[in-house]
Amino acid sequence: EVQLVESGGGLVQPGGSLRLSCAASGFTFSTNWMRWDRQAPGKGLEWVANIKQDGSEKYYVDSVKGRFTISRDNAKNLMYLQMNSLRVEDTAVYYCGREDYYDGSPDYWGQGTLVTVSS
Amino acid sequence: QAGLTQPPSVSKGLRQTATLTCTGNSNNVGHQGAAWLQQHQGHPPKLLSYRNNNRPSGISERLSASRSGNTASLTITGLQPEDEADYYCSAWDSSLSAWLFGGGTRLTVL
Numbered sequence: 001e002v003q004l005v006e007s008g009g010g011l012v013q014p015g016g017s018l019r020l021s022c023a024a025s026g027f028t029f030s031t032n033w034m035r036w037d038r039q040a041p042g043k044g045l046e047w048v049a050n051i052k053q054d055g056s057e058k059y060y061v062d063s064v065k066g067r068f069t070i071s072r073d074n075a076k077n078l079m080y081l082q083m084n085s086l087r088v089e090d091t092a093v094y095y096c097g098r099e100d101y102y103d104g105s106p107d108y109w110g111q112g113t114l115v116t117v118s119s
Numbered sequence: 120q121a122g123l124t125q126p127p128s129v130s131k132g133l134r135q136t137a138t139l140t141c142t143g144n145s146n147n148v149g150h151q152g153a154a155w156l157q158q159h160q161g162h163p164p165k166l167l168s169y170r171n172n173n174r175p176s177g178i179s180e181r182l183s184a185s186r187s188g189n190t191a192s193l194t195i196t197g198l199q200p201e202d203e204a205d206y207y208c209s210a211w212d213s214s215l216s217a218w219l220f221g222g223g224t225r226l227t228v229l
Contacts (some may be wrong), residue, residue, distance in 0.1 A: 003193055006191075027206050035218070037164075037220075044205075044207065044220060044221075044222050044223040045164060045207050045209075045220045046220060047209070047217065047218035047219070047220060047221070048154070050218065057216075059215060059216050059217060060217075062217075081166070095163055095164070100169065103169040103170055103171055103173075104151075104170065104211065105154035105166060105169045105170045106154065106156075106164075106166065106209065106218075107166045107169075107175065108166070109163040109165075110163065111163055
């Protein structure tokens with residue numbers, strides 16, 4: 001059974017930093033693109049970033065470019081999202097997700113971790 | 120980055136059929152299709168249909184996805200109370216090198 005478990009969320013002041021982690025199990029982690037999506041309170045889903053199997057390709061939504069960094073450790077089945085220069089508008093539940101090997105569609109998500117940026 | 124266009128809400132009666140739409144362009148929906156996700160309040164998203172319109176294992180046969188040009192559709196037949204949820208479409212945009220989501224459609228089963 002595919003399981004994705006996020007951690008690292010919390011309350012941070014504007015301009016601060018936070019690192020989210022995603023622990024994966026139940027599948028061969030190194031064979032899938034992985035991603036982060038987020039959802040602000042009462043709003044829709046927004047893709048944040050994704051990363052290729054070997055980490056050689058990374059893509060980001062424009063609003064986080066230069067501030068967020070996605071990475072992965074295939075030996076530990078872990079994915080990360082380093083978030084710097086956080087803004088109030090980054091407040092959201094952040095979901096770790098997997099992309100299907102064959103189709104590329106996002107097919108599994110974790111339960112999410114809440115990041116609140118507030119003074 | 121511009122998103123995909125979905126109607127904000129759709130209301131249908133019990134056991135009726137609902138068709139949800141998602142409009143993009145030739146760089147996203149028209150290029151590789153759109154995935155469909157369901158989200159109940161307070162829960163993570165759940166994949167209902169891959170971009171190739173196939174259903175994942177365990178997804179009801181009452182659901183079917185299709186695409187015509189730059190518009191993707193999700194049809195749900197025999198609506199049940201548990202179908203009441205938010206539905207999102209998502210597609211990769213080859214021009215933007217970015218995943219896009221629609222704004223979501225809230226389906227109400229009357």
